[in-house]
Amino acid sequence: MTLTKENTQQMTRNMMIAACALLMIAGLMQAQNTGTTTLSVVVGPEAALTVTTGTTSLTTASTAFANPYTGTTSLTYQIRTTKTTGSGTVTVKITSDFAGTGGPSVGTPPSAGDALTYTCTVSTPGTACTGSQTASTTAATSLATFGAGANSTKAGNTASTSWSLTDDPVYATGTYTATATYTISAS
Amino acid sequence: MKTMVWRFGTPWLALFALGIIPAGGSTGTGSQTLSATINPVGSITAPASASLTTSTTTFQPFHGNVAVNYQARTSAAGGGTITLSVSSDFSPSGGPSAASGALTYTCSGATLGSACSGSQTASTTSQTPVLTLPPSACTGGGGVCSTQNPNSVSLSFTLTDNPGYATGAYTANVTFTISTT
Numbered sequence: 001m002t003l004t005k006e007n008t009q010q011m012t013r014n015m016m017i018a019a020c021a022l023l024m025i026a027g028l029m030q031a032q033n034t035g036t037t038t039l040s041v042v043v044g045p046e047a048a049l050t051v052t053t054g055t056t057s058l059t060t061a062s063t064a065f066a067n068p069y070t071g072t073t074s075l076t077y078q079i080r081t082t083k084t085t086g087s088g089t090v091t092v093k094i095t096s097d098f099a100g101t102g103g104p105s106v107g108t109p110p111s112a113g114d115a116l117t118y119t120c121t122v123s124t125p126g127t128a129c130t131g132s133q134t135a136s137t138t139a140a141t142s143l144a145t146f147g148a149g150a151n152s153t154k155a156g157n158t159a160s161t162s163w164s165l166t167d168d169p170v171y172a173t174g175t176y177t178a179t180a181t182y183t184i185s186a187s
Numbered sequence: 188m189k190t191m192v193w194r195f196g197t198p199w200l201a202l203f204a205l206g207i208i209p210a211g212g213s214t215g216t217g218s219q220t221l222s223a224t225i226n227p228v229g230s231i232t233a234p235a236s237a238s239l240t241t242s243t244t245t246f247q248p249f250h251g252n253v254a255v256n257y258q259a260r261t262s263a264a265g266g267g268t269i270t271l272s273v274s275s276d277f278s279p280s281g282g283p284s285a286a287s288g289a290l291t292y293t294c295s296g297a298t299l300g301s302a303c304s305g306s307q308t309a310s311t312t313s314q315t316p317v318l319t320l321p322p323s324a325c326t327g328g329g330g331v332c333s334t335q336n337p338n339s340v341s342l343s344f345t346l347t348d349n350p351g352y353a354t355g356a357y358t359a360n361v362t363f364t365i366s367t368t
Contacts, residue, residue, distance in 0.1 A: 029226040029262075032366045035233035036274065039290075040358045041240075041249050041346055043282055048245040078246050078350040086354065152350045 045086050047186035049077040050156070058165050069165040073180065076156035077126070081146050081186045088146030088186040090126070092118070092161060094137045096179035102172030104165055107137040114166040116178075118143075122159040125150040132164075140183060150186075229259040229267055229320075229365035232337070239346050249346040255317070256337040257365055258326040259299065265368035267300070267320030269340070273311045275360035281353035286311045289347040290359070299324055299338040309344075309361065317342065320367065 051073060058069035081088045094106045094116065106116045116135040120128040126144035133141050144159055161180075232255070239249035261267045271292075273285040283289045290309040294302035300320040307315045318340050327336025 030366060030368045031226065031228040032364060033230045034362050034364045035231040035255065036360055036362045037233040037253055038236045038358050038360050039251065039253075039277075039344060039346075040236060040238050040356065041251075041277070041283065042356045043348075043352045043354050045354055046246055046348070046350070080350045080352065080354060082354045149353065151353070154347075154349045154351060156350075 043080070045080055045082045045088075045186040047077070047079040047088055047184040048156075049075050049090065049159075049182055049184040051075045051182060056163065058163055060167055062167070065167050065169055068167050070163060072160050072162045074158065074160040075182060076158055077144075077152060077184055078154075078156045079126075079146055079150055079152045079184065079186050081148055081150040083149045086146075086148045086150070086187050088126075088150060088184065089142065090122070090144040090159060090182060090184045091140035092135065092143050092180050092182050093140040094135050094178055095181040096177075097137050098176040098178040100172075100174060100176050102170075103174060103176040104168070104171055106135055106178065109166075109168075110170045111166075111168050114168050116166075117164045118161040119164075120144060120159070120161055123157045125152065126157065126159060128159075135163075135180065143182065146186070225260070227260055227262050227265055227267070227367040229257065229367040231255060231257045231269065231363050231365040233361075233363050237344070239344060241348055246348045246350060248348055251344045251346075253342045253344065253361075254339055255342065255363055256339050257299075257318075258337045259320050259324055259365060259367050260326065261320050261322055261324045261367050263323050266322050267324065267365065267367035268316065269300075269318040269320075269363060269365045270314035271309065271317050271342075271361050271363050272314050273309050273359055274362040276311050277357040277359040279355070279357070282355060282357040283346055283349070283352055283359075285309050285359055289349070290344060292342045292344045294318065295341050295343070297338070297340040298335040299326060299333040300340075302340050306345075314364065317363065 053073045056071040056073040058071040060067050060069045079088050097107045098104045117132045120143050122128040122144040129142045237251045237253045239251035241247050241249045276285050277283045288308050291306050297318050300318045302318050303316040325332035326338050
């Protein structure tokens with residue numbers, strides 16, 4: 001078969017058209033592929049608390065020993081206890097007794113009946129301690145308890161202790177400080 | 188791939204064996220145009236699983252890293268993307284939920300293309316960016332292509348630790364999609 005010049009030009013045109021078509025198709029081609037990862041997380045019991053009252057001042061309105069010194073310490077707590085089997089507690093312990101001689105003392109009260117006591121307020125899902133609790137320098141005492149599957153809010157729930165310190169005439173005048181440490185636990 | 192097998196009958200074998208070529212044989216040449224259309228393509232490989240863990244007990248977020256490998260070729264006028272979506276939210280119920288925006292991630296260390304910037308919130312309903320591929324991008328070989336093969340990008344996932352989550356083990360599926368043009 002003899003190729004004429006016209007045949008050759010036509011073939012060239014056809015090839016160019018085909019090439020352009022292929023390029024256009026290639027330009028329009030879209031490829032897509034996927035891969036999948038399974039993310040796993042184990043959520044366990046946790047607890048945290050923040051004392052929101054920096055310093056709690058115990059004051060009394062009485063000048064005749066008629067009323068104890070009182071004050072309130074507020075805190076927020078976050079808690080998550082294990083479903084069906086978990087529990088949690090918030091406790092408080094006097095980790096540093098009133099400093100200075102002649103003043104009040106939790107560990108060694110100067111007079112019988114002198115005490116630092118408190119009552120509790122706890123929002124759900126906690127259960128507040130019942131009645132008046134006597135604070136101790138040797139043992140953590142209860143502020144709140146939690147049952148299984150307890151969950152606080154993300155921002156935290158509130159609790160507080162309302163303190164009451166005997167106003168004993170034997171206390172020497174002055175300023176006295178003590179440190180109360182709160183502990184929250186969850187299982 | 189198509190394989191052609193030439194079969195010679197016994198008489199031809201005999202002729203070759205004797206070194207006899209029929210007189211008057213002719214030789215000829217032929218040409219074949221080979222054409223290959225190189226299309227944009229992308230492949231992606233993600234680890235089967237990744238654990239999100241927290242090192243504290245004070246409601247700090249859970250963290251986990253995922254390295255994604257990919258190969259890509261984009262056209263001169265094209266480009267590409269890698270995106271992710273949460274194809275299956277955390278289950279069972281009572282725990283974290285990507286649908287509520289609890290799962291975020293950052294991207295880094297892309298060896299081809301540009302990793303996403305800032306913190307991205309993973310979604311169960313839409314694709315969110317992981318990486319952008321430029322035009323004429325290609326994996327491996329060096330030169331105009333990357334030197335790495337496969338390419339990789341690292342994702343650091345963060346999951347909020349909300350006290351409201353019930354205790355337990357939860358899993359979610361994240362699907363990565365690479366698209367090239």
